[in-house]
Amino acid sequence: xxxxxxxxxxxxxxxxxxxxxxxxxxxxxxxxxxxxxxxxxxxxxxxxxxxxxxxxxxxxxxxxxxxxxxxxxxxxxxxxxxxxxxxxxxxxxxxxxxxxxxxxxxxxxxxxxxxxxxxxxxxxxxxxxxxxxxxxxxxxxxxxxxxxxxxxxxxxxxxxxxxxxxxxxxxxxxxxxxxxxxxxxxxxxxxxxxxxxxxxxxxxxxxxxxxxxxxxxxxxxxxxxxxxxxxxxxxxxxxxxxxxxxxxxxxxxxxxxxxxxxxxxxxxxxxxxxxxxxxxxxxxxxxxxxxxxxxxxxxxxxxxxxxxxxxxxxxxxxxxxxxxxxxxxxxxxxxxxxxxxxxxxxxxxxxxxxxxxxxxxxxxxxxxxxxxxxxxxxxxxxxxxxxxxxxxxxxx
Numbered sequence: 001x002x003x004x005x006x007x008x009x010x011x012x013x014x015x016x017x018x019x020x021x022x023x024x025x026x027x028x029x030x031x032x033x034x035x036x037x038x039x040x041x042x043x044x045x046x047x048x049x050x051x052x053x054x055x056x057x058x059x060x061x062x063x064x065x066x067x068x069x070x071x072x073x074x075x076x077x078x079x080x081x082x083x084x085x086x087x088x089x090x091x092x093x094x095x096x097x098x099x100x101x102x103x104x105x106x107x108x109x110x111x112x113x114x115x116x117x118x119x120x121x122x123x124x125x126x127x128x129x130x131x132x133x134x135x136x137x138x139x140x141x142x143x144x145x146x147x148x149x150x151x152x153x154x155x156x157x158x159x160x161x162x163x164x165x166x167x168x169x170x171x172x173x174x175x176x177x178x179x180x181x182x183x184x185x186x187x188x189x190x191x192x193x194x195x196x197x198x199x200x201x202x203x204x205x206x207x208x209x210x211x212x213x214x215x216x217x218x219x220x221x222x223x224x225x226x227x228x229x230x231x232x233x234x235x236x237x238x239x240x241x242x243x244x245x246x247x248x249x250x251x252x253x254x255x256x257x258x259x260x261x262x263x264x265x266x267x268x269x270x271x272x273x274x275x276x277x278x279x280x281x282x283x284x285x286x287x288x289x290x291x292x293x294x295x296x297x298x299x300x301x302x303x304x305x306x307x308x309x310x311x312x313x314x315x316x317x318x319x320x321x322x323x324x325x326x327x328x329x330x331x332x333x334x335x336x337x338x339x340x341x342x343x344x345x346x347x348x349x350x351x352x353x354x355x356x357x358x359x360x361x362x363x364x365x366x367x368x369x370x371x372x373x374x375x376x377x378x379x380x381x382x383x384x385x386x387x388x389x390x391x392x393x394x395x396x
Contacts, residue, residue, distance in 0.1 A: 005054035014065040023071040082106040082113035093217040114155035116146040133162035142208040152201035166392040174222035178214040196333035249278035302368040309358035316352040
């Protein structure tokens with residue numbers, strides 16, 4: 001990590017970017033590309049890959065200067081899977097060629113990513129996945145089905161794990177690939193949710209050919225690579241930076257202040273308790289991000305994801321109750337395929353229904369409780385009778 005890069009130097013480079021590419025007169029994509037090339041996309045990444053080999057904490061200096069100048073951002077909610085999951089995995093396990101090819105269009109937002117991990121028979125027990133990848137010369141031929149795939153309908157690329165060796169125990173026979181979602185044999189079908197939308201998808205892979213040059217990590221090391229993805233996913237879901245009273249607690253707090261006729265003593269007590277919990281979670285997330293400066297995300301991100309899911313569900317439930325009959329209304333059941341989830345842009349009914357998925361997506365709360373118990377608290381692991389059994393012999 002360079003010792004020459006400090007806050008003053010970061011600020012100087014940011015001002016140079018703004019002078020050379022004034023946000024008011026520079027196209028959005030051109031500005032973001034210039035920002036990436038200047039090393040101001042994610043400053044802790046290597047030079048030449050959107051960073052400056054600088055401390056991660058200095059990213060806040062860049063963000064503050066650019067926000068003050070009203071510079072465009074890269075719409076992180078739309079490309080969150082690429083930013084929070086694909087990018088750190090490519091950085092950790094990709095070849096130099098893969099890093100150069102994928103990181104810039106990913107960060108700029110020119111290419112959207114999705115995640116092909118979960119399957120109908122392998123969700124909580126992800127390592128039991130059955131999608132097969134068979135070597136054929138310089139390619140891998142992939143057949144299988146994935147499910148609960150956010151953004152698959154708009155994604156150009158996907159991070160994919162598939163079984164390459166059924167003769168070894170389930171965790172050891174998996175490899176990790178980058179899949180082109182426009183290739184022949186990739187079929188995306190919408191999954192309509194309780195909200196009326198089809199934000200998720202199921203993806204069918206039939207004879208999809210993936211060049212070996214788009215494999216991340218060694219053959220059979222896919223589970224190890226996937227852990228980097230999953231740990232970053234949970235941090236990005238549960239530990240996103242938000243201001244005080246941001247997110248869903250801010251929405252219900254605003255309603256409380258603006259609608260005094262809805263207030264009762266009991267609702268006041270419950271809202272106050274949830275407000276405190278939301279603030280504790282926000283500050284814990286800040287501490288977690290500071291810990292990331294020293295290394296990779298650990299299992300603590302699972303605890304943040306747990307808190308995020310529970311709080312969202314409890315806050316949205318209280319909001320519906322606060323609004324009474326009005327809370328039972330629902331604005332629009334139209335079937336549509338959104339590019340992102342907007343918790344605060346819809347009504348209370350939407351927030352209540354959509355938050356039910358928070359305890360499933362990004363790892364179920366039950367699985368995350370096991371991770372926290374075993375890897376944070378050091379409790380004994382649950383007994384497993386499949387640890388040394390080849391995948392092909394497992395009951396399915």
